Amino acid sequence: MNQEPSPASFDQEREHTRTGMSKASLKRDFLDNLFYIQGRFREVATPHDLYMAAAYTTRDRLLARWVKSAQDFKTTHARTVCYLSAEFLLGPHLANNLVNLGIAETSTEAAEELDLDLNAIIEEEEEPGLGNGGLGRLAACFMDSLSTLQIPSIGYGIRYEFGIFDQMIENGWQVEKSDTWLRNGNPWEIPRPKIRFPVMYGGHTEQYRDHDGRPRTRWVPDLVIDGVAYDTPILGYGVGNVNLLRLWKAEASESFDFQAFNVGDYYGAVHAKIEAETISKVLYPNDEPEAGKELRLKQQFFFVSCSVQDMIRLQFNTVGPLETLADKFVAQLNDTHPALAVAELMRLLMDEHDMEWDQAWDITHRVFCYTNHTLLPEALETWSVSLFERLLPRHLEIVYAINQRFLDQVRVRFLGDEDRVRRMSLIAEDGERRVRMAHLAVVGSRAVNGVAELHSELVKTTLFRDFHELWPDRFHNVTNGVTPRRFMVVANPRLTRLITETCGSDAWIRDLDRLRELEAHATDPGLHERWHEVKIAAKRDLSAWLKHRTGVLLDPEAMFDVQAKRIHEYKRQHLNVLHIVRCYQRIKQNPNHDMVPRAFVFGGKAAPGYFMAKLIIKLINAIAEVVNKDPQVNGFIRVVFMPDFNVKNGQRLYPAANLSEQISLAGKEASGTGNMKFSMNGALTIGTLDGANVEIREEVGAENFFLFGMSAEEVNRRQHQGYRPWELYRGDPELRSDIDLINSGLFSHGDTQLFRPLTDQLVNQDPFMVLADYRAYLTCHDHVAEVYRDHHRWTRMSILNVARMGKFSSDRAIREYAERIWQVEPHPVGGG
Numbered sequence: 001m002n003q004e005p006s007p008a009s010f011d012q013e014r015e016h017t018r019t020g021m022s023k024a025s026l027k028r029d030f031l032d033n034l035f036y037i038q039g040r041f042r043e044v045a046t047p048h049d050l051y052m053a054a055a056y057t058t059r060d061r062l063l064a065r066w067v068k069s070a071q072d073f074k075t076t077h078a079r080t081v082c083y084l085s086a087e088f089l090l091g092p093h094l095a096n097n098l099v100n101l102g103i104a105e106t107s108t109e110a111a112e113e114l115d116l117d118l119n120a121i122i123e124e125e126e127e128p129g130l131g132n133g134g135l136g137r138l139a140a141c142f143m144d145s146l147s148t149l150q151i152p153s154i155g156y157g158i159r160y161e162f163g164i165f166d167q168m169i170e171n172g173w174q175v176e177k178s179d180t181w182l183r184n185g186n187p188w189e190i191p192r193p194k195i196r197f198p199v200m201y202g203g204h205t206e207q208y209r210d211h212d213g214r215p216r217t218r219w220v221p222d223l224v225i226d227g228v229a230y231d232t233p234i235l236g237y238g239v240g241n242v243n244l245l246r247l248w249k250a251e252a253s254e255s256f257d258f259q260a261f262n263v264g265d266y267y268g269a270v271h272a273k274i275e276a277e278t279i280s281k282v283l284y285p286n287d288e289p290e291a292g293k294e295l296r297l298k299q300q301f302f303f304v305s306c307s308v309q310d311m312i313r314l315q316f317n318t319v320g321p322l323e324t325l326a327d328k329f330v331a332q333l334n335d336t337h338p339a340l341a342v343a344e345l346m347r348l349l350m351d352e353h354d355m356e357w358d359q360a361w362d363i364t365h366r367v368f369c370y371t372n373h374t375l376l377p378e379a380l381e382t383w384s385v386s387l388f389e390r391l392l393p394r395h396l397e398i399v400y401a402i403n404q405r406f407l408d409q410v411r412v413r414f415l416g417d418e419d420r421v422r423r424m425s426l427i428a429e430d431g432e433r434r435v436r437m438a439h440l441a442v443v444g445s446r447a448v449n450g451v452a453e454l455h456s457e458l459v460k461t462t463l464f465r466d467f468h469e470l471w472p473d474r475f476h477n478v479t480n481g482v483t484p485r486r487f488m489v490v491a492n493p494r495l496t497r498l499i500t501e502t503c504g505s506d507a508w509i510r511d512l513d514r515l516r517e518l519e520a521h522a523t524d525p526g527l528h529e530r531w532h533e534v535k536i537a538a539k540r541d542l543s544a545w546l547k548h549r550t551g552v553l554l555d556p557e558a559m560f561d562v563q564a565k566r567i568h569e570y571k572r573q574h575l576n577v578l579h580i581v582r583c584y585q586r587i588k589q590n591p592n593h594d595m596v597p598r599a600f601v602f603g604g605k606a607a608p609g610y611f612m613a614k615l616i617i618k619l620i621n622a623i624a625e626v627v628n629k630d631p632q633v634n635g636f637i638r639v640v641f642m643p644d645f646n647v648k649n650g651q652r653l654y655p656a657a658n659l660s661e662q663i664s665l666a667g668k669e670a671s672g673t674g675n676m677k678f679s680m681n682g683a684l685t686i687g688t689l690d691g692a693n694v695e696i697r698e699e700v701g702a703e704n705f706f707l708f709g710m711s712a713e714e715v716n717r718r719q720h721q722g723y724r725p726w727e728l729y730r731g732d733p734e735l736r737s738d739i740d741l742i743n744s745g746l747f748s749h750g751d752t753q754l755f756r757p758l759t760d761q762l763v764n765q766d767p768f769m770v771l772a773d774y775r776a777y778l779t780c781h782d783h784v785a786e787v788y789r790d791h792h793r794w795t796r797m798s799i800l801n802v803a804r805m806g807k808f809s810s811d812r813a814i815r816e817y818a819e820r821i822w823q824v825e826p827h828p829v830g831g832g
């Protein structure tokens with residue numbers, strides 16, 4: 001009997017092979033992999049060998065479901081979501097996959113029986129840092145939820161050889177170390193050398209007539225490189241569905257030029273290889289400001305072209321005719337980084353598949369949707385027409401054609417309003433002509449969304465006001481979310497157990513609104529005690545890790561006041577610093593000052609070229625050095641900068657925080673997602689009415705949120721009235737003395753100039769209105785301290801915060817995208 005094994009029999013039959021979930025089969029397969037893959041006996045295995053064996057043992061259990069899912073989606077032509085993102089900040093895989101497979105506990109026991117510590121093995125994993133911050137991590141959370149909600153999807157991105165740099169702190173300064181995440185191999189990906197596409201650059205275009213005499217255009221590039229697929233399975237939680245993350249690596253189509261070699265031009269022989277591989281070599285480490293560098297544009301076109309060609313290949317392999325491409329696929333543009341996809345799909349449909357403009361445009365416009373993640377002007381990508389023309393001559397022609405048709409519409413709709421035409425054009429004409437990628441994304445997409453209610457409103461009333469007036473129905477809001485699997489179950493197993501016991505089931509893990517069941521227990525003394533134990537235990541773990549990494553010892557009994565996010569002036573880490581200086585001065589001026597002991601914990605990377613952000617890191621470490629060794633104050637306050645804040649280290653931080661700092665200037669933080677992760681782990685938030693803070697406060701209740709500062713309207717009004725920070729500096733003695741103390745050299749070994757660039761900017765320009773919110777922030781912190789003294793009040797607020805965080809699951813966000821924007825249905829695959 002040689003009939004294809006049915007999916008069901010696939011598992012039973014293989015139970016005895018490599019996908020069994022029992023302790024026995026996990027132990028057997030682990031030892032097998034240690035021997036057959038790592039070539040090691042237990043006795044001589046290195047920690048890395050043990051990790052690789054564990055990784056392959058876990059991966060095998062994914063593969064069975066992956067193959068079944070792929071078969072199922074292929075045969076059923078399931079409508080599929082393509083998530084195009086230049087960043088996927090996945091974080092370490094092992095622990096997350098064990099949780100999603102439902103074998104975390106069994107694996108821990110299996111390891112113990114082999115006299116191994118699973119946590120130590122998990123620590124071995126290098127995290128794939130293929131992203132900068134919120135945008136990249138959001139893409140990873142969305143992939144987890146797409147699988148968990150059983151929505152067929154493909155994540156398309158770049159397999160950077162070097163991800164976000166590792167951050168070292170030397171003498172208080174950030175030092176970047178290259179991220180060699182691939183040096184020990186990556187057991188979670190499967191190379192697909194046969195899935196490779198040509199990507200063209202440069203050259204020129206030619207007009208010609210096709211066999212029916214119709215005018216056609218061909219692109220004659222002067223460089224062609226290959227994009228090769230590397231696939232990573234993304235398993236959902238407690239389901240059989242496994243989706244695909246397909247990351248592209250750049251390779252030379254000819255990796256060795258023998259002719260050059262024969263004439264002794266050894267560099268020439270490998271030149272093409274080096275030039276090609278450079279394209280997917282490294283992630284640009286900027287979280288907001290655009291790079292504007294040629295290589296960045298090459299990277300964006302590289303993964304866009306591979307991804308769109310792959311969608312067309314899958315269409316042909318499944319459904320067939322291209323005319324129905326938009327029925328099979330919907331593609332989300334994660335910010336403007338993949339916006340070139342609009343022009344690339346037009347090129348492929350017209351130039352390579354002989355489609356007429358209107359049909360090609362109809363399909364393109366129905367395929368793409370675009371998410372905006374920031375209002376910051378410096379983050380809105382534009383490319384010079386000259387660079388665009390040199391690198392992508394055919395796409396510039398298509399952009400011009402799209403623009404012409406679009407502006408015709410605008411002129412008809414807004415007769416005689418040439419100002420509006422100039423504002424809305426895809427081409428900025430003032431100064432050097434530039435292509436506005438955000439405008440291409442909006443015009444080429446059938447849906448545009450912001451990432452939090454306030455942000456989406458501002459997108460409609462400021463950034464894309466003209467477009468909203470033209471197409472009001474095209475604009476939506478989908479507030480961000482985060483996956484509770486990684487940021488609660490993996491990061492905080494103690495809290496997970498306590499919540500499951502209290503709620504009587506773990507249903508909340510895939511239905512986060514069920515956390516509401518905690519409300520009934522919010523004043524239960526027994527729960528309070530255990531809630532406190534869970535938090536203290538996490539604080540002890542973090543203090544031990546920080547002591548080991550930084551030498552700074554934190555008291556777990558102190559309030560852990562945490563601000564962890566990319567360093568950026570709009571996020572106002574320097575406002576937090578002014579509060580610490582105020583605390584320092586208060587203690588120095590009154591040692592008997594009855595202050596609630598606090599541990600101020602910072603974490604976050606600065607873009608390597610961002611001087612002010614790096615100076616803020618130096619200031620935090622400089623203050624830490626003075627405060628932590630001063631016996632008069634270090635019993636009350638301690639300060640520490642956690643190096644190398646990434647997904648892995650974030651998972652240490654979120655469970656240990658008592659207070660989460662979300663203090664950006666209102667109107668600047670599109671959403672924030674760290675705010676959600678801290679609150680889901682029981683931290684209370686001190687924050688402004690910005691981004692998703694607004695909705696967190698609505699959900700948890702104003703009485704359970706420490707609000708301060710101007711609203712976005714007040715910021716606007718104050719800026720229009722003319723903001724004079726120096727008046728605040730002169731008018732507030734405490735503020736003045738705090739800034740003066742930083743200038744005094746106390747924190748810089750007498751160097752009164754070191755922090756001048758920062759303090760002068762605060763007093764003279766203060767673009768993010770730190771001084772305007774200073775007093776309100778301090779007053780709010782006094783209130784925080786008062787509440788913290790009341791242990792049961794704080795614990796009740798903490799429980800209510802967790803209980804009311806259901807909305808901020810990325811499952812809810814993906815359900816909204818699926819229903820409101822993508823019109824895609826779940827497609828369960830058996831064996832879950």
Ligand SMILES: [N-]=[N+]=N[C@]1([C@H](N)O)O[C@H](CO)[C@@H](O)[C@H](O)[C@H]1O
Nearest residue numbers: 134135373451669670671672673
């Ligand atoms: N780029 N970008 N934008 C951000 C983050 N910096 O990555 O996207 C994140 C994800 O949408 C937002 O939460 C955050 O507010 C916003 O600034």
